[in-house]
Amino acid sequence: MTPAGTVGAAAQVLLVGAGSPLLVGVMRQVRARMEGRAGAGVWQPWRDLRKLLRKEAIAPDGTGPLFRLAPLVLAGTALVVAAVVPIATTASPLDGSADLFAVTALLALGTVALALGGLDTATAFGGMGASREMVVLALVEPTILMSVFALSARVGSTDLGAIVTSTLHRPELVASPASLLAAVALAVVVIAETGRLPVDNPSTHLELTMIHEAMVLEYAGPDLALVEWASAMRLTVLLGLFANLFAPWGIAGASLVMLPVAVVVFTVKVALLGGALAAGEVFMAKLRMFRVPELLAGSFVLAVLAVAASFFLV
C-alpha cells in the first residue's frame, strides 16, 4: 500500500463523485445543442441534486427497509468500484481486493438492490422495471465475462491494474483483433448497463417503455438524489474503465507527481466518450424490449470471437 496509491484512490473517488453529475450535464448539453435546443447548462444535474437533497424524505405506503436501503447500496457499490478500478492510478490499495469479475459483480449487486427496491413498492411499474432490468442483467453477464476472458488471456490475470499496466508496456496489443472485438462487445455492454439508448431511454416519461426509470418511480427527495447520483457514477466508472482498458495512456502508476496529469487526462477521455455517446443517441431510437436480447446476443458473439482470436491469432 503506497501513499501515492492511497492518495490516488481517494482522488478517484472524489473525481467520480464530484465529476459524474457534470458528465451527465455535458452529455445532456451536447444532445440539446445537436437537437437545436439551448440546453440547461452542464451544472444542471448538480443543481437538481442539491434541490432533491433539500427536499423532505418520503416513505411510500407499504414499503419496507429494503426500499430505503437500495439507493444506499447502489451508491455504495458505485463508490467502492470507483476506488478499485484504475481511473487515475493503477496502484489503488484496493486493487488486489477486487478484479474485473468482482467489479462487474459489485455493479450487479447495486442493480439487484435497486430491483428489489422496485419490487418492494408492490406497484405494477416497480415490478415491471425490476423484471426488465433483470433480463438485461442476465443477458449482459455472458458478454462481460467473455470480454474479460479475451482481455485477460494476453495478460494471464484478471486484475485490472495488471491488464492496464500490460497495455501500457505493449501498446501494439490494443490494435490486435482480440482487443478490438472485445472493445466493440464491451461498448454494447456499457450502453446496456448504464441504461442508454438504444437499450433504455434515460429521459423517457412513458412508464410502459421504462426499464431503469420504472424501478425508481417511487423514490423522491434524498433517495432519488442518491439514485441519480449513483447512476451518473456508474456511467462515469464504466466509461472510464472502458477508456483505460483500451487507451490507458496518461494514467499514473505509483507516482504522486503524475496524479494531477492523470486526473486531467481521465476527465478529457471520459468527456470525449460521453460526448460521443450523447451524439450517437441523437440519431437513434429505443429498441423494442424484445429486440434487446438480439443486440446483446450480437455483442456476445463478438466477445466469443474475441476469445477465439486471443487464442488462435496471437
Next chain:
Amino acid sequence: MSGASALASGGSALVSGGSVTGVAFAVAMGAGLAGAVAGTWLPRRVRPLGAGVGTAVSGAAGAVAGVAAVAGHPWSAWLPDVLPLAGARLTVDALGGLFIAVTGVVGVCAGVYGIAYCRPHRSHALDGRAVQAVTPLFLAAMLLVPAAASVSTFLLAWELMAVGSLVLVLAEHRHRASVREAGLWYAVMTQLGFVVLLGGLAGFAAAAHGESFARLREAGGALSPGVRAAVFAAVFAGCASKAGVVPLHVWLPRAHPEAPAHVSALMSAAMVNLGVYGIVRVGFDLLGGGPAWWWLMVLAAGAGSALYGILQATVATDLKRLLAYSTCENMGLVLIGVGAAGLLGHAGARTLAALAMTAALLHLVNHSAFKTVLFLAAGSVVRAAGTGDLDALGGLRSRMPVTTVLFGLGALGASALPLGNGFVSEWLLLQGLVKALGSGGTAVAVTMPVAVAVVALTAGLAVATFVKAFGVGFLARARSVKAERAEESPPAMLAGTALAAAACVVLALGPVAVLPGIAGAVRVMLPGPDAVTGPVTLRLHGVASTLSPLWIAVALVVVLAVLRMTVTRRARRRARLWDCGMGPLSPRMEYTATSFAEPLQRVFDNVLAPETDLRVTPLEESSYLVESVTYRARLGDRIEHRLYRPVIAAAGWFGDVARGLGNGSVHRYLGYGFCAFTGVLIVLAVTR
C-alpha cells in the same frame, strides 16, 4: 450404523489411525441409531425432540470426525463380523472427511429445525414413527457413504441412504396424491441409478480381483482402457442420477416440493453431494484419472445441467421447485469444475487442475450452506402460509422478519453476488477456466470459452431467479389471504436456519477457513501444491489474480454507513404510492412471479417451449364482442416430456401386451416352464 455396535463389541475388528476421528465417527453412528430408537419408542409428544436431538448430535459428531480427518487424522477400520462374507471396511480420509463434515453440519441444522417443524401444526403433522425413526438413520447412512472403503460397504450405505430418503419423501403420502407420484419417480430413478452403479463397481471389483478400495486403487491404473471406460461410464451415470444432473434430474423437482423441508435440505444439500463424491472418488482416486473424453463428458453434462436447471428455476413459480432446479444448476457448476480438473489433469497442467477442483469443491460446500438455509426457510414459509406458490406469497418481511433476513442471506449466496458465499467459488471456477485456455491443446481451447459462457449465463440467470424468489416471495404486499396471516416460525426452526446462515456468512467473508481442508481433499486426488493461499486476500498458485471478499465487504459497509449518516438521516413522511391517479392499488395489480419471469421465458421460448392456451368466447349476438377470455399457460419439464414419456409409454405398452401371456390357464404356464427349461438345456448343450 452397524459399525458402531461392532466397535463397541470389539471382536476381531481392526482399527487404525486417528482416535479422535474414529471415536467421533462411532458417536455419530451411535447417535443416529439412538435417534432412530427414540423416534420409534418415545411417546408422540416428545418424539420430534428425541429424534431431532439424535439427528443433531449425529451430525455434530460426524462434522467433528470429518474435520479431524481433513486436519490430518485419517482413520480406518475393518469389521469382519458386520457384513457376511465381505465384512465392512471403513476409511475416513481427507476427501471423505470433507463430505462427512459437510453432511454433518447440514444434519445439525436439519435436526435442530426438525424438533419444532415436525410438531403438529394446523393440518400437517410429521411426528409419525416412520419419519422420526428414519430421519436419523438417513443421516447416519449419508455419513457412512464417504467412509466406506470397499465396494460392498459403499453399495450397502448407498442403498440405505436411497431407501431412507425414499421413506422420508413419502412422509405425507396420506395428505396429497402428488406425494405418491413423486415417490414413484424417485424410487424408480434412484433404484435404476443403483443398478447401474452396482454393475459398474461389481465389474470393477471383478476386474481388479478384490473389492477393497485399496485394492481397486492399486489395480485401477493397470486395467484395460475398455474396462476402465465402462466402469467410469457406469459410475458416472449412477452418481449423476443421485446428483440430479440433467437429464437424470427428473425426480428432483418432483420430490423436493413434496418432501418435508428438513428432509429436502438433507437431500438437496447433503445427498446430492455424494453423487459428486462417487464420481471424484472413482474417477480420480480409484481409477487415477482418465482420457480427455471422460472429462469432456462430465463437463458437458455439467454445462447442460447448469443451464437447463437455472432456466427452469427462472420460470418456476413454486418456491421449493425453484430451489430444486437451482440444485440441478449448482451441481452442474460443480461438475464443470470437476470436468475441467480432469481435462487439465489429463493434459498435464496439475496446478490448474487443482485450482479447478478446489473451485468445484468450494462451490459444493457453499451450495450446501446456502441451500440448507433456503430449503429450511422455504419450509418455514410453506408451514406459515400454507403454500409455496410464489404467485400467492408476498409481504412476508413484516410477518416473518427473521425468516426473511435468513432467506435473503441464502439467496445472496445462491445468486453469486459479492458479500454472498457463492461468489467466491464461482470466481475461483472462472479463474480456473479462464487460465486454462492456453494449457492443454485444442480440446481445452474450444471447451473453456464455452464453459465460461455457460457459467456466465448461469450466473446472470441465477441473479434473476433469486431476485424473483426473494422479491416476489418476501417483499411487497401479500398476494393472498393465507400469506397475509403468516406467522413467524418457532425458535428451534429459526435456530436451525440461522446456523446454516451463519455458515454462509463465514464462507462468504472468510473462505480461507475451509480452503485448507479443501486443499487436503484435493491432494488426495491431484497431488501438488495448494491452489489457493492467503489469509485475507486469496492468491492463486500459477494465476496472477487476487480477491479479498473481506476487504470488499468492509469497504462497502463503511461507505454504506457514511452515506446513511449523511444523506438519508432525516425522518420520513408517509405518502401514497403513484397509482396514476386511479385510486388505491390492490395486490392483484402487483407483479407476480409468473409476470416477473415472462420476458426471460419469452427470450428462451425455444428451450422452454411453454404451452399456452388462449380461448376467446364471443357473445352470441356479435362475434366482435367478447364474453369471456380464458388464458392458461403451463410450463412443464421438456426433457421429462420428450425423453421419459415415450419410455414410460413403451413400458406401459409392453406391460399391456405381456398381460396377454398370462390368461390364467395352468396348462399354458406349464408349457412356458417346459419351453424355458428345454431352451436352457439346448443353450447349455450348444455352448459346452
